[in-house]
Amino acid sequence: MIQIEDVHKHFGPLHVLKGVSLSVEKGEVLSMIGGSGSGKSTMLMCINGLEAIEKGRISVDGVEVHAKSTDINRLRRKIGIVFQQWNAFPHLTVLENVMLAPRKVLRKSRHEAEEIAIEQLRHVGLGEKLKSFPSRLSGGQQQRMAIARALAMSPDYMLFDEVTSALDPQLVGEVLDTLRMLSHEGMTMIVVTHEMRFAREVSDRVAFFCKGQIHELGTPDQIFESPERPETIDFLRSAI
Template sequence: MIAIENVHKQFGALHVLNGVDLTVQKGEVLSMIGGSGSGKSTMLMCINGLEGIQQGRITVDGVEVHSKNTDLNKLRRRIGIVFQQWNAFPHLTVLENVTLALRKVLRKSKEEAEAIAVEQLSHVGLREKLSVFPSRLSGGQQQRMAIARALAMSPDYMLFDEVTSALDPQLVGEVLDTLRMLSKEGMTMIVVTHEMRFAREVSDRIAFFYKGQIHEIGKPDQIFDNPTKQETASFVRSVL
């Protein structure tokens, strides 16, 4: 599981995370919602070790993320992360983009890497796009390629940071369908999202972030239909 204990994160004088406590169990889907600047995306970065913390502790299956003794590169193989932008290499084909880390990081042979890449690209509906360059894909297809690239590393956990926010509205559905598929397959996921219908449908729990803290956390029905905090109720009213 992922355990987050009293985590504080500052950028200079700005206190972005202010004592966050959270546990995510294997197989759980947790959605993080809240206004811009509330700390959601920063929390994902801290879980993956891309950002340091000033106080507290984050452990992934008992491994302390920010310990000086932790091999972060090894740990990150188990924690896939997909961002708002897909960050593809434009001079490489879809297949080459997905095989790159398999060959360079995991030291897979070309044949083994391509077999894994084809499997994952087929998994997200891109079997017919293997030899295409990223610029020839739609935004939704590029984001699905990024998901396949992360899945190819066989992670135990997947972190998604507003993966539909840069897409045209008509392309959002195909990416959310991919996340729904992963949820049904039992992938442990933490999803930062502004897609409230998706969060309600897929999540086991929803965490509402407010001023760098988890202001309220609970089952989707509780958060959307019967929130206990005024700030949660105001946010839900503003986005539904």
């Protein structure tokens, strides 16, 4: 499980995370919602060890992420992360992009890495795009390639940071369908999203962030049907 305890994070004088505590069980889908600048994306970065924390503790399967003794690169193999931008290597084909991490990080042979990459690209519906270059893909296809690239590392957890925010509206659905598929397969996921319908349909729990804190945490029905905090009510009025 992922355990977050009283986490604080600053960017200079800006106090971005103010004592966030949260746990995510294996197989759970947690959506983080809230306005821009509320701390959601920073929380994901801290879970993956991409940002340091000033106070508190984050552990993944009992391993403390920010401990000096932790092999962070080894730990990150368990935690896939997909960002708003897919950051593919333009000179490599789709297949080669997805093969890269298994070869370089997991030290797989070229044959093994190719088998893994083909399996994951087919998994996300890109089996016919293996020899294409990223520039020949739509935005939705590029984002699905990024998901396949993360899955190729066989992670136990997947973190998604606004993976549909850079897409044209007509392409959002295909990426959300991929996340739905992963949730049905039992993948543990933390999803930062502005897609309220997705958060409501797919999540086991929803965390509403406001000003660096979790103001409300509960099931989708609790958050969307019976929110208790005025900040949650105001946000949902503007977001739905």
